Amino acid sequence: MITKQTKVFEITDMDNKAKEELREAAKVLRDGGLVAFPTETVYGLGANALNPDAVRAIFLAKGRPSDNPLIVHIAELSTLEVLIPAIPAEAKMLAEKFWPGPLTMVLEKLPQVPDVTTGGLPTVAIRMPDNPIALELIRQCGCPVAAPSANISGRPSSTKGEHVVQDLMGKADIIIKSCDCKVGIESTVLDLTGPVPTILRPGILTPEQLGQTLGKDVVIHPGILDQSTTHAGPNSGTTAGTDTHLIPPKSPGMKYTHYAPKAEMVILRGAREDVEREIERIRTEREQTGSKVGLLLFEEKDFEKAAHDFFAMLRDLDDQNVDLILAGALNEKDSIGLAVMNRMLKASGYKVIDV
Ligand code: TXA
Numbered sequence: 001m002i003t004k005q006t007k008v009f010e011i012t013d014m015d016n017k018a019k020e021e022l023r024e025a026a027k028v029l030r031d032g033g034l035v036a037f038p039t040e041t042v043y044g045l046g047a048n049a050l051n052p053d054a055v056r057a058i059f060l061a062k063g064r065p066s067d068n069p070l071i072v073h074i075a076e077l078s079t080l081e082v083l084i085p086a087i088p089a090e091a092k093m094l095a096e097k098f099w100p101g102p103l104t105m106v107l108e109k110l111p112q113v114p115d116v117t118t119g120g121l122p123t124v125a126i127r128m129p130d131n132p133i134a135l136e137l138i139r140q141c142g143c144p145v146a147a148p149s150a151n152i153s154g155r156p157s158s159t160k161g162e163h164v165v166q167d168l169m170g171k172a173d174i175i176i177k178s179c180d181c182k183v184g185i186e187s188t189v190l191d192l193t194g195p196v197p198t199i200l201r202p203g204i205l206t207p208e209q210l211g212q213t214l215g216k217d218v219v220i221h222p223g224i225l226d227q228s229t230t231h232a233g234p235n236s237g238t239t240a241g242t243d244t245h246l247i248p249p250k251s252p253g254m255k256y257t258h259y260a261p262k263a264e265m266v267i268l269r270g271a272r273e274d275v276e277r278e279i280e281r282i283r284t285e286r287e288q289t290g291s292k293v294g295l296l297l298f299e300e301k302d303f304e305k306a307a308h309d310f311f312a313m314l315r316d317l318d319d320q321n322v323d324l325i326l327a328g329a330l331n332e333k334d335s336i337g338l339a340v341m342n343r344m345l346k347a348s349g350y351k352v353i354d355v
């Protein structure tokens with residue numbers, strides 16, 4: 001793998017210097033290069049979505065499995081014309097309400113969208129990010145930008161510029177460092193190609209919010225709910241990349257063990273007092289044998305804060321070189337709680353202890 005001379009641009013305000021740097025970054029994208037940029041959810045690693053070689057370079061840089069398709073980012077609705085044959089009425093309603101924003105819609109694709117972008121699927125996932133730097137970059141570039149999260153595949157997603165630098169220095173042509181991402185977990189992925197709008201990846205936008213706009217039910221893919229219940233004990237974790245689910249994944253991303261911290265991670269689930277007591281017990285036991293133990297416990301009701309902090313806390317714990325992370329489960333009856341739990345389960349390799 002070729003090591004690149006990565007340029008790092010620090011952009012917080014859209015001043016003249018920033019505009020100049022964005023013009024340079026946009027040119028790099030047009031010429032087939034890789035640019036990491038901030039969005040409101042997590043940082044993305046972008047390439048021209050219509051250039052198969054450029055998109056292939058993303059997979060190489062991240063070490064990402066090639067059957068896991070990318071999200072194509074746009075800055076204007078008119079760009080949909082080069083991606084999909086027609087805008088379905090439901091997509092139009094949702095775009096009007098939630099774009100720019102943390103909603104990705106899976107739609108039937110035009111043949112010109114390369115297979116490498118969509119992992120060979122006949123559909124394409126599209127979103128308009130709610131971040132002025134991302135929007136200006138895409139606008140300047142003049143092409144749709146395919147961008148997965150800007151992390152090495154299998155590592156926690158990057159929500160801070162310094163995390164992108166840690167993972168992608170020497171791999172991207174340009175890294176745009178900006179403020180921390182507002183949302184902190186990736187967009188809600190909604191499949192609109194079937195009879196019922198189906199969430200393939202839960203996010204900060206909930207099925208209730210989407211359903212209200214559509215005037216009909218939006219369901220969560222059963223594979224996501226199934227992930228919470230098909231776990232076993234703490235020593236029966238799954239191997240990275242192994243599909244452990246009973247219900248076949250609709251989105252290739254559902255089947256990979258993502259976000260893994262370097263440490264072993266176990267989730268404790270039950271009443272808060274019981275969870276805290278068990279965490280203390282395991283912590284004392286493990287510390288006595290010389291292990292360094294880290295905790296991941298969120299406020300019980302502030303799910304948006306949990307979403308905002310989750311990936312950054314995983315990376316912090318990695319930096320502290322802990323051997324074991326003990327995490328408190330979030331309430332999955334709350335839609336954002338479910339979205340964070342979905343990441344937490346993957347991060348732990350589905351290791352859950354009911355207390
Ligand atoms: O918030 C986000 O969505 C971030 C920022 C950078 O925009 N991007 C992101 O991309 O999370 P990535 O590549 O890490 O996740 C893309 C997800 C995967 O779960 C993938 O399987 C799914 O979207 N996906 C992409 N195209 C799809 C398609 N055609 N059908 C079903 N799922 C698709």
Ligand code: MG
Pocket residue numbers: 148149157
């Ligand atoms: Mg990702």
